[in-house]
Amino acid sequence: DAMVIQNPRYQVTQFGKPVTLSCSQTLNHNVMYWYQQKSSQAPKLLFHYYDKDFNNEADTPDNFQSRRPNTSFCFLDIRSPGLGDAAMYLCATSRDQAGSDEQFFGPGTRLTVL
């Protein structure tokens, strides 16, 4: 089945130690998104790629970066994780950037910062 895959499902890192989360998709969608969801809160968009074009949300901290080496893969890099970055990180894809294109979400990676 076509899907959005996130690895690992659970990630533990130390305060200040760089960490990378990965996402892959078999849907061949043009757009890939990264959301952050803190405990008991709604998901919040960090940034997205439309093909190779990177689009950052205005309030996304510089500590968060992303790479999309090809259509199928997208990475979220947290350069110096703080305790406040502990959250579920959700990857999503859509066929195009139109709001009418539904977004398909992966299961998420839960990040713990010690």
Place this chain on the structure above:
Amino acid sequence: DAKTTQPPSMDCAEGRAANLPCNHSTISGNEYVYWYRQIHSQGPQYIIHGLKNNETNEMASLIITEDRKSSTLILPHATLRDTAVYYCIVNRGSNYKLTFGKGTLLTVNP
């Protein structure tokens, strides 16, 4: 994008219809109503969306009032697996960004 208001929680008996309301009184003419849900510890899942007309798919029905200021998501025969947070999102069709609100926690009881 217009803001939405949803009740924080609702209960429903298994097998009965679940009717989840959403108010979006400031919706503009080119904005769609979307519904997503998030089962605990999973990613959100698209359910349905509509502009003016009522919509139905294999998961649910979406009823939008004539003035478009409110809508109702209907799960016709709720099951325990429908227990989730349901998000109503208003979005322009040209806008990729989903802005999630607090949603409604629907609990389906045996």
